[in-house]
Amino acid sequence: MPDSIISIRHLAKRFGHFEAVKDLSLEVHPGDVYGFLGPNGAGKSTTMRCMLSLIKPDRGGIQLFGKNLQQERSAILARVGCLIEKPDFYKFLSAYRNLDLFANISGKPSTKKEIYEMLEFVGLQGREKDKVGGFSHGMRQRLGIAQTLLHNPDLIVLDEPTTGLDPQGIIDMRNLILRLKTEQHKTIVFSSHNLSEVEILCNRMVIIHQGKNIVEGSVQELLNEQEQVIRVQTDSGFLDAALTLCHTLPKTSHTKKLGLDGFEVSMAKSDIPAFNQALVSAGIPVYSVETKRKLEDYFINLLHA
Amino acid sequence: MIFLRSTRNELIKIALKPRSYLGLAAITGLVGIILFALKADGMSMISFVTSSFEQTLRFEGNLLNGNLVAFIVLQMLIVHIPLLVALVTGDLISGEAAMGTLRLLVSKPISRTQLLLSKFLAGGIYTLLIVLWLGFLAVVVGQWLFGIGDLMVLNSDGLVILQADDVNWRYAGGFCVAFLALLTVSSLSITLSCFSDNSIGPIVSTMAIILLFTIIGTLDVPIFDPIRPYLFTTHMASWRSFFEDPMPWESIRNSIYILVGHNLLLIGISLLTFHRKDITV
Amino acid sequence: MRIILAFLLFSFGLQAKEPTALFMKLVKKFQSVKSYEVQATIKPNIPLIRILPVKAKVSFTYPTHFEIQAAGISILPKNGFSELPKLFGQAEKFTAIATGTENLQGRDTEIITLLPLDNEGDLVLAKLWVDAAKLLILKSQVTTRTNGTLVSDYFYGASASKGLPDRMLVTVEVKKFKIPKGLATDINRYSQVEDPSKIKKKGTIEVLFSNYQIH
Numbered sequence: 001m002p003d004s005i006i007s008i009r010h011l012a013k014r015f016g017h018f019e020a021v022k023d024l025s026l027e028v029h030p031g032d033v034y035g036f037l038g039p040n041g042a043g044k045s046t047t048m049r050c051m052l053s054l055i056k057p058d059r060g061g062i063q064l065f066g067k068n069l070q071q072e073r074s075a076i077l078a079r080v081g082c083l084i085e086k087p088d089f090y091k092f093l094s095a096y097r098n099l100d101l102f103a104n105i106s107g108k109p110s111t112k113k114e115i116y117e118m119l120e121f122v123g124l125q126g127r128e129k130d131k132v133g134g135f136s137h138g139m140r141q142r143l144g145i146a147q148t149l150l151h152n153p154d155l156i157v158l159d160e161p162t163t164g165l166d167p168q169g170i171i172d173m174r175n176l177i178l179r180l181k182t183e184q185h186k187t188i189v190f191s192s193h194n195l196s197e198v199e200i201l202c203n204r205m206v207i208i209h210q211g212k213n214i215v216e217g218s219v220q221e222l223l224n225e226q227e228q229v230i231r232v233q234t235d236s237g238f239l240d241a242a243l244t245l246c247h248t249l250p251k252t253s254h255t256k257k258l259g260l261d262g263f264e265v266s267m268a269k270s271d272i273p274a275f276n277q278a279l280v281s282a283g284i285p286v287y288s289v290e291t292k293r294k295l296e297d298y299f300i301n302l303l304h305a
Numbered sequence: 306m307i308f309l310r311s312t313r314n315e316l317i318k319i320a321l322k323p324r325s326y327l328g329l330a331a332i333t334g335l336v337g338i339i340l341f342a343l344k345a346d347g348m349s350m351i352s353f354v355t356s357s358f359e360q361t362l363r364f365e366g367n368l369l370n371g372n373l374v375a376f377i378v379l380q381m382l383i384v385h386i387p388l389l390v391a392l393v394t395g396d397l398i399s400g401e402a403a404m405g406t407l408r409l410l411v412s413k414p415i416s417r418t419q420l421l422l423s424k425f426l427a428g429g430i431y432t433l434l435i436v437l438w439l440g441f442l443a444v445v446v447g448q449w450l451f452g453i454g455d456l457m458v459l460n461s462d463g464l465v466i467l468q469a470d471d472v473n474w475r476y477a478g479g480f481c482v483a484f485l486a487l488l489t490v491s492s493l494s495i496t497l498s499c500f501s502d503n504s505i506g507p508i509v510s511t512m513a514i515i516l517l518f519t520i521i522g523t524l525d526v527p528i529f530d531p532i533r534p535y536l537f538t539t540h541m542a543s544w545r546s547f548f549e550d551p552m553p554w555e556s557i558r559n560s561i562y563i564l565v566g567h568n569l570l571l572i573g574i575s576l577l578t579f580h581r582k583d584i585t586v
Numbered sequence: 587m588r589i590i591l592a593f594l595l596f597s598f599g600l601q602a603k604e605p606t607a608l609f610m611k612l613v614k615k616f617q618s619v620k621s622y623e624v625q626a627t628i629k630p631n632i633p634l635i636r637i638l639p640v641k642a643k644v645s646f647t648y649p650t651h652f653e654i655q656a657a658g659i660s661i662l663p664k665n666g667f668s669e670l671p672k673l674f675g676q677a678e679k680f681t682a683i684a685t686g687t688e689n690l691q692g693r694d695t696e697i698i699t700l701l702p703l704d705n706e707g708d709l710v711l712a713k714l715w716v717d718a719a720k721l722l723i724l725k726s727q728v729t730t731r732t733n734g735t736l737v738s739d740y741f742y743g744a745s746a747s748k749g750l751p752d753r754m755l756v757t758v759e760v761k762k763f764k765i766p767k768g769l770a771t772d773i774n775r776y777s778q779v780e781d782p783s784k785i786k787k788k789g790t791i792e793v794l795f796s797n798y799q800i801h
Contacts, residue, residue, distance in 0.1 A: 015585075052412040054584040074307075078414040088405025092322055101317065104310040107414040147409070361734060361758040362632065362791075363666060365642075366659035455658030463634030466659050471638075550636045 004063070005030050005155055005187045006051060011060035012211075013046055020046040022211040024060070028189055028204070033181050035202035035219070036191035037299065043211040044191040045085070048159050051189075052082055064155065078107025081153035083161060087144030091133035095124055095143055098132055099150055106151040115150065122146045123172070138169040145176060156180065158190035162197060170197075177201050195299055199223065207299065222298065228269045229254070229292040236261040238284045245282055249275065264292065308419040315427030319393060328389030328435055332382065336442040339378050340450060343369065347451075354459055364457075371448030372456035372472050376548065378443040380459075383483060383544070387490040387515050388508075390435060394428040395494035395507035398579070402502040408584045421499075421579045425572060428491040436484045444476055458548045465550050479544035482557065485564045486541040490515065492571040493537075499578040502586050534559075537567045605682040605698045608718055615721055615749045616674045620648045622750065622800040630661040632789035633760050637661060644795070649675040663756045663791060664733045670726060673712055679703055685713070690724045691741065693717050708732055722746060734759060745798045754793045 006028035013021045021043040028034045036044045049055040051062060053073050062069040064076045089098045096115055103110040110118075119128050122142040132140065141161065148156055158177075162170045178201065180186045192198050198205055199219060206216040215222065234242050239261055246255040246265050252275065254266040267275060272289070279286050319325045343350070347369040355364050398421075401407035410420060456472045458465040467475065490511065497507035518538035521529050533539055543560035546553050622645075629639040642656035650671040654662065665672070673680070680700040688695050700712040708730045715725035722742055729735045736758060743752035 015583075049408075049584065052408075054408050054411055056581070056583060074414040074416060076414075077412060080412070082409075082412050084408050084412065086405055088409070090318060090404065090406060093318070097317070097321070101314045102409060102413065104314050105307055105410070105413045105415045105420075107307075109310065358632070358635070358661075358760065359664070361664050361736065361760065363662045363664050364659060365654055365662055366656055368659060457659060464636070466635065466637035466661075468638055468640075468658050550638075 003066075004028060005032070005065060006034075006189065007061075007063040007066075008047070008051070009061045009063075011047060011050060011062065012058050013043075013050060013055060014058055020211055021050070021057075024208065024211065024213045026206050026213055026216050028187060030187055031181075031185055032187055032189075032204050033177065033202045034187070034189045035198035035205035036189065036208065037195065037198055037205055038191075038208035040193075042208040044208050045159055046211075047208065048082075048084065048157055048189070048191060052080065052084070052157060053077065054084070074107075078151070079154045080157060081106075081148035081151065081155070082157040082159075083141075083144040083148045084157070084159045086164075087137075087140040087147075089132040089140065089143060089147075092131060094129045094131055095119060095135070096128040098143065099147055102147050103150050108151040110150050118146045118150050119143075121149075122176075137164045138166060141165055141169065141173070145173075149180075154187060156186050156188045156190075158188065160191055160193065162192065162194060174201060227266060228272065229264055229266050230272060230275075231258060231262060231264050231288075231290045231292055232279070233262045233287040233290075234279075235285050235287075239263065241282065242279060242284045245278065245284070249278060251275075307415050308423055311415050311420055311423035312426050315397070315423050316430060319427055319431050322393070324396070325393050325431065328386075328392060329438055331389055332386070332435065332439050333442065335382055335385070336378055336439070336446070339381060340374065340442075340447065343374050343377065344450065347374070351457075354457075354464075367452060367454040368457055369451060370454030370456075370469075371444070371451040372454060372467075372469065372476075373459075374447040374451045375443040375476065376456060376458060378447065379439070379479070379483070379544070382439065382443075383542070386435060386439065386487055387541075388512055390432050390487050390490050391494040391508045391511040393431055394491040395498050395511055396504045397424045397428055397495055398498035399501040399507050400498075400504040402584075402586050403504050405586065407586065411584050417579050418576055421495075421575055422572075425492065425495055425575070428495055429488055432487045432491045433484055436480055436487060440476070440480050456548070465548065467548065467550065475547040478557075479547040482547070482560060482564075483544040485561060485568075486537070486543065489537045489541075489564050489567045489571070492568045492575075496571045496575045496578070499575050499582065535563060537564060540564055605684040605696070608696065608716060609677065609680075609682040609698055609700070609714070611721055612714075612716065612723065612749070613674045613677045616671070617648065619646075619748050619750065619800055622646050622748075622798055624750070624795045624799070625797045626654075627794040627796075628656070628660050628662065629792040629794070630789070631792065632661065632758070633787070635661065635789075646671075661791060663736055663738075663758060665736070667754075667793075669728050669736060669738065670723065673700065673709075673728070676707075679707065680709075680712070688715060690715055690739075693719075693724065695724050720746065722749060745795075745800070748798075748800060750795070750798055750800075752795055754795070756791045756793070758789050758791065759787060760789050 004027045006026070008024060008026050011021050011024040024043065024047060036048065038044050046055060050057045051064065053069055065079060067076055069076055090101070093101070096119070099110070099115045099118065103115065116128060119125060122145050124139060124142055124146065127139070132143065135143065148158070162173050165173060174197065177188060177190070180188060202219050204217065205219050205222070207214050232242065239257070243255060243257065243263055246252050246263070251271045252265050252267045256264040258264055276286060276289055351368045355368070398407070401410060411417065453469050455469050456467045458467065493514065494507050494511040497510045501507050515538055518536045522533055522536050522539045540560035540563050543557060546557045546560070624644050626642045626644045627639050628642055630637050640656050640658060640660040642654050642660055644667065645653040650668050652667050654660065654666065680702055683699045683701065684696060685699040686697045688697060695715040696718050698714045698716055700714070702709050710729045710731060712729070713727040714723050716723055723740055725737070725739050727735060727737045736756060738757070739755040740751040741753040745752065
């Protein structure tokens with residue numbers, strides 16, 4: 001297996017006067033769940049479309065599975081499943097027929113049984129013969145996932161897969177990505193506006209801004225995940241006692257008061273249970289201990305920098 | 306193999322798209338109306354034609370037979386078929402773009418050349434079905450309703466009377482050339498479809514081009530003389546040449562060359578355009 | 587003066603008698619055939635009409651009934667083959683006048699002009715070129731109010747004794763031809779007739795008869 005599933009070198013693409021991607025490079029390794037982060041118009045979708053040969057780059061090279069995309073396009077794309085933007089299908093055809101049509105040209109035609117199983121896997125059992133025109137956005141998204149996975153691809157590319165989904169749909173989608181990662185060891189690349197989603201699901205990520213890769217690497221390293229900021233809610237009468245305790249404990253830092261009954265404090269992830277125990281032992285009521293997501297701060301700081 | 310599977314896909318899409326049946330339904334309705342009108346009042350129409358000769362001549366035999374009916378049907382309808390063809394073929398690429406399915410198709414392992422050629426092939430097969438359906442209604446149903454007989458070809462400059470057993474092969478040849486002409490319409494609309502991301506644009510543009518070329522072809526202005534023989538619309542009525550006597554083989558060959566040339570040129574332009582096209586929708 | 591007048595009347599009477607007698611002989615000969623069937627090949631050569639020769643079966647029943655059975659479309663003179671039978675059938679309604687002689691098909695013919703006795707009939711004038719020796723009509727020219735003038739030439743062979751021709755050549759006049767646009771939409775088709783004034787005004791229909799079966 002090659003070291004990189006995706007290797008992009010100095011990618012550039014211009015649409016008229018607009019330079020969508022400028023000299024972008026990145027690496028996705030086998031088994032990665034790789035996040036594409038960036039504000040709207042940063043070049044995430046253009047990069048993804050270049051990876052799928054939907055858009056021809058002006059410059060730069062793209063290798064998937066160690067092969068040049070331009071030279072071995074068909075062999076490469078046979079191993080890729082993708083869901084780009086909205087899950088669009090032929091509205092006048094049934095869910096089954098849509099999957100059948102796309103499977104026919106995906107390098108590995110699927111049997112009727114496989115299609116039915118896949119529809120069941122994404123929770124569309126019983127709707128196989130229904131026309132897609134009558135499907136909700138969530139159902140189409142599930143169908144899109146079914147289409148992506150049907151030919152058992154090694155690389156899955158998802159462009160904002162949770163956009164437009166209801167909360168349950170978002171949870172289902174996240175769970176699905178986690179299952180694909182843990183059970184099937186797929187390499188997954190996905191873009192999202194939801195920073196916490198990237199933080200939860202991805203082990204590696206790239207932040208793209210104005211068509212450039214401004215940072216790429218392990219999510220853990222980039223966010224220094226060992227150092228956690230936690231938010232504790234207690235009773236207002238015990239807040240000062242809690243803050244004093246924080247200052248006395250050796251492994252805490254950056255203590256900050258939050259309103260009348262809460263505070264923020266930094267410590268190693270492994271020290272959180274002991275800290276909680278110390279608060280309780282000191283008779284301080286703890287109503288909640290919440291880990292603050294750091295990616296948002298990181299992202300904002302990075303873009304402003 | 307993937308090309309054939311893609312062609313099958315395209316045919317399934319055409320077969321399951323309600324719009325595809327508009328053309329067939331329109332042809333059925335139009336032919337039905339013409340056949341009804343001819344059945345009801347065909348003889349008076351025929352005597353209107355023959356009356357110029359009837360002071361000194363007499364026409365014996367069944368003038369209003371299936372062969373004449375088929376000829377009149379074709380004559381009247383062949384002008385309108387391009388719209389029905391373009392309605393489906395003009396949608397083959399741009400319709401996918403408008404629906405958003407084009408990006409899925411293009412991200413599949415099938416090459417763009419194979420994908421586009423499979424669409425051309427499917428469009429061609431649909432066009433063939435339209436022509437065959439028109440042929441079935443005009444010739445088979447026409448002969449069934451009106452009987453078989455010698456064909457009196459009504460030209461504006463005279464009559465050509467062809468014997469019944471000499472007609473079927475002419476219809477076969479005529480339909481082949483008519484198919485080639487309509488295939489050019491199909492190719493034109495698919496080519497225009499490559500430039501557009503909405504389904505209506507290519508259909509309207511195809512009809513506009515046909516209209517423009519037809520007007521240029523019929524305008525008796527010398528400045529258009531050099532280009533007129535090369536316009537595909539000039540050769541759209543070449544199927545009629547099969548019903549002339551003597552048969553203008555040279556003219557038929559010329560029409561075939563020009564129509565085939567147009568098809569190849571349009572396919573070439575499409576391939577070039579589609580290969581360079583960035584799928585951004 | 588009286589002598590001259592008497593001579594003229596006598597000669598006219600003679601003249602009147604001879605063509606009438608000849609015409610009546612023709613009528614008698616015509617009446618001798620009560621019915622026949624014959625195979626015909628009809629070859630029209632009409633301006634603005636292209637048609638291949640058509641085979642047909644022609645049946646005749648005295649006095650004027652003709653039936654033509656052809657597989658497809660055939661073009662015939664307006665009155666078919668019944669011009670002469672009609673004349674013969676109404677022989678008493680005409681005055682026959684000898685109006686000269688002419689050599690046709692290498693034979694001397696006498697020209698008989700038939701004038702109707704009244705103005706009510708369709709016939710305006712008829713001329714017959716008759717081989718008096720063999721009692722055969724070699725040419726006819728019939729002018730009617732409804733159909734104009736029709737000239738026919740007759741050529742004889744084996745059935746000459748019965749007055750039945752082997753070949754008949756009918757000359758017809760063709761008027762200007764106009765077809766409704768809705769029926770002939772020649773898209774981008776250039777008219778094959780370059781100069782309408784060069785179109786012939788006359789056409790012919792040649793009919794070859796063979797295998798007479800006389801009853």
